[in-house]
Amino acid sequence: MIECLNLEVTAEQIAPDAPLYGDGLGLDSIDVLEVALVVSKRYGLQLQSGSADNPHIFKSLRSLSDHIAAQRTR
Amino acid sequence: MLMLRVMTWISLRLGRRAGRLVLHPIAGYFLLFAPASRRASSAYLRRVLARPPRWRDLYRHIFTFAATIHDRVYLINRRFDLFEFEVHGEEMLQRLLAGGKGLFLMGAHLGSFEAIRALGRKDTDFRVAMLMHEDNARKINAMLAAINPEAVQDIIGLGHIDSMLTVQQRLDQGCIVGMLADRTPGNDTLCPVRILGADANLPRGPFRMAALLRRPVAFMTGLYLGGNRYAIHFDRLADFSTVARGERDAAVELAITRYAALLDQYCREAPYNWFNFFDFWQASAAATASPT
Numbered sequence: 001m002i003e004c005l006n007l008e009v010t011a012e013q014i015a016p017d018a019p020l021y022g023d024g025l026g027l028d029s030i031d032v033l034e035v036a037l038v039v040s041k042r043y044g045l046q047l048q049s050g051s052a053d054n055p056h057i058f059k060s061l062r063s064l065s066d067h068i069a070a071q072r073t074r
Numbered sequence: 075m076l077m078l079r080v081m082t083w084i085s086l087r088l089g090r091r092a093g094r095l096v097l098h099p100i101a102g103y104f105l106l107f108a109p110a111s112r113r114a115s116s117a118y119l120r121r122v123l124a125r126p127p128r129w130r131d132l133y134r135h136i137f138t139f140a141a142t143i144h145d146r147v148y149l150i151n152r153r154f155d156l157f158e159f160e161v162h163g164e165e166m167l168q169r170l171l172a173g174g175k176g177l178f179l180m181g182a183h184l185g186s187f188e189a190i191r192a193l194g195r196k197d198t199d200f201r202v203a204m205l206m207h208e209d210n211a212r213k214i215n216a217m218l219a220a221i222n223p224e225a226v227q228d229i230i231g232l233g234h235i236d237s238m239l240t241v242q243q244r245l246d247q248g249c250i251v252g253m254l255a256d257r258t259p260g261n262d263t264l265c266p267v268r269i270l271g272a273d274a275n276l277p278r279g280p281f282r283m284a285a286l287l288r289r290p291v292a293f294m295t296g297l298y299l300g301g302n303r304y305a306i307h308f309d310r311l312a313d314f315s316t317v318a319r320g321e322r323d324a325a326v327e328l329a330i331t332r333y334a335a336l337l338d339q340y341c342r343e344a345p346y347n348w349f350n351f352f353d354f355w356q357a358s359a360a361a362t363a364s365p366t
Contacts, residue, residue: 030283033238037286049239058235 016062032058039064044073082217085147090156090302093144101137105129111136111351118354121270122345138346142186142298149188150218156302159192163292163308170290171200173315176245178284178291180311182256182337183349189296189304190252203228203244205237205253242287252294255280255333256350265327267334270341274355276334281326285314291329293336297344305344309336 020027020035027035035058036047045068047057057067080100085093105112115135119127148156170177179202181187193200206214208231215229230240230251241251256276258264264275284291291311296304312329314322341348 028279029232029235029237030279030286032235033242033283034286036239047236047239049236049243051236054236054239 014061017060019060020058020064035064039068043068043071045071082143082147085144090144090148090153094141097137097140097144101133101140104136104140105133114351114353117356118348118350119345121272121355122341122348135346135348138298139349139351142188142347142349145298146186146188149186149191152191154192157192158303159189159306160304161193161306161308163310164193166310167292167308170292170310170313171248171250173290174248175315176247176249176251176289178245178280178289179250179252179294179308180255180280180291180333181252181294182254184256184295184337184340185298185344185347185349186296186304187252187254187294189306190294192296192304192306200250201228201248202250202252203230203241205230205232205241205251207231208233238283241283245287245289253280256337256354265330267331269334269338269355272355274334276330278326278330281312281329281333282322284312284329285317285322285326288314288317290315293333295336295340295347297340297347299344307340311336 020032040046047054051057053067057064084096084100088096112132115132116127119131119135123131145157167177179190190200190202204211204214206229211229211231228244228249230237230244234240244251258275258277258279262277262279265278267274267276281291290313293309293311294307296306299305311332312325314325314329317325
C-alpha cells in the first residue's frame with residue numbers, strides 16, 4: 001500500500017488498527033480508489049461502490065486485509 | 075444561494091421574457107449591496123479587459139451571471155426551443171465516448187454547465203453523472219426536484235469512502251462523469267498555473283482521479299453570448315487510457331496546464347462568463363501559503 005500511494009511512512013509506522021480514511025493515516029477518497037484498484041488487480045476481488053460494508057472494510061489496515069483474505073480469488 | 079432561490083422563483087412564475095426584466099433590478103441590487111462580489115468582479119475584469127472596469131462592465135458581469143442562472147430553469151425543463159445553441163467539438167466527444175468506457179468532462183465556474191443538457195435535445199444518448207460536494211449535491215437535487223422532478227440528475231456526492239468506486243462504476247457503464255475542476259475543496263494538493271497573466275492554483279484531485287481510472291478527459295463550457303444564444307465548447311484535455319503509473323504525475327500536470335490555458339482562452343473570448351465571484355487569484359495564492 002505504501003508503494004502504491006508513495007506514502008512518506010514505513011510499513012512499521014502504520015498501526016494495523018488505525019483508521020485509514022481521514023484522521024489516522026489520512027488517506028483521501030482518491031487514495032482509497034488507488035488501493036481498491038491495486039487490491040482488485042493483485043487479489044482478483046472487486047470492491048463494490050454502495051456496499052454497506054465499505055466503511056467497515058476500509059476502517060483500518062487490519063480490516064482491509066481481513067476482507068482480502070476472506071474474498072481473494074488469487 | 076439566496077440569489078439562486080430568488081431567480082428560480084421568478085423564472086417559474088413569470089416566463090423568460092418577463093423574468094429577464096426582473097433580472098435587471100436584481101443585478102442592480104447585487105451590484106450595490108454585495109460589495110465583496112463587486113470587488114472580486116472588478117479585480118477579475120481589470121485582468122481580463124486590461125483596463126479599469128467601469129460600472130457598466132460590473133453590471134454586465136453580474137447580469138450575465140443572473141441570466142445564466144435564470145436560463146438554467148428552462149434548460150432543466152427542456153425548453154431548448156427558447157435558445158440558439160452553437161456546439162463545437164461534439165464529434166470529438168462522440169469519438170471519445172465510442173470507446174464505451176465513459177469519460178470525464180471538466181467544466182469550471184465559467185459559463186453554464188447546465189447547457190450540456192441541450193445536447194440531449196437531438197436524442198443523442200448522453201448520460202451524465204455529476205460529481206460534487208455532498209452539501210451542493212443535496213441543494214441541487216432539491217432545486218432540480220422543485221423545478222422538474224423528472225430532471226433529477228445522477229449526482230455523486232464526494233466525501234464518502236467509496237465515492238470514487240461509484241465514479242468508476244458509472245464510467246464502466248459508459249457514462250460521462252462531469253465536475254467543475256476550478257475550485258479546491260480545501261484539502262487538495264494544488265498545481266501552480268498562469269491564468270490571465272497571473273499566478274493561480276488549480277486542484278490536482280480531479281485530474282489525479284481521471285489518471286488513476288485511465289479515462290479520457292474533455293473540457294466543457296457553455297458560454298452565454300447574450301440574448302438567447304449560447305456557445306457550447308468541448309475541447310480535448312487529456313487521455314489517460316494508456317498512461318503508465320510512472321508517467322502519471324507528469325501527465326496530470328500537463329492536463330492541468332492545458333485546462334488553465336482553456337480557461338484563459340475562454341475568459342478572453344467571453345469575459346463576462348467568469349463566475350468565481352471571489353478573488354480567485356489571491357485566494358489560491360493564500361492556499362499555497364498555508365497548505366493544510
